[in-house]
Amino acid sequence: MRKKVLCMLLAIGVSSPVLSAEKSLYEKLGGKQAIDAVVVELTNKMAKDPLLKKYCANMSKEKIEANRALVANFICKATGGPCEYNGRDMKSAHAGLGINEKEWKRFVKLTEETLKQFKVAPEVRKEFLSAVAPLKEQIVSKR
Ligand code: HEM
Secondary structure, eight states: OOHHHHHHHHHHHHTTTTOOOOOHHHEEEHHHHHHHHHHHHHHHHHHEEEETTTGTTTTEEEEEEEEHHHOOOOOOOOHTTSOOSSSSHHHHHHHTTTBHHHHHHHHHHHHHHHHHHHHOOOHHHHHHHHGGGGGHHHHOOBB
């Protein structure tokens, strides 16, 4: 009987994220506050980067803030967090910007640097970048 109960508990533990320690990527990143902070730092880096700064040039403070909020909500929702995203889809949002491969690579590098700066663990950084990678097809429009 004791063995049976133990087996049942183990089975529940393996399949249930509540009992096992399985966390969403959103939680592993540290929740919404951490995502907000990462987005602020990443967009600051982009605004200073020789290759990417043109995308932030001529943006009003209000537009930068609104964009940051949209990006943070997008990431929150996409990683399993409790946020609503009411912005455009990634293809429409980046259409006509002419983002190329080299610029995408720079963006990935700056993202990695920012996550490191915020002490996000290597395996979580990897998981995040793997989640972002498929978006390239929708964001990059120039080879
Ligand atoms: C090289 C990489 C990227 C560049 C240069 C870039 C640049 C931009 C720019 C300039 C806008 C404003 C477009 C406009 O209002 O006309 C924008 C919007 C946005 N971007 Fe990106 N982006 C990049 C990657 C990404 C990635 C990887 C994500 C998601 C994780 C993302 C999420 C968004 C969102 C949510 C918006 C707002 C959509 C809306 O206005 O409804 N971007 N991006």
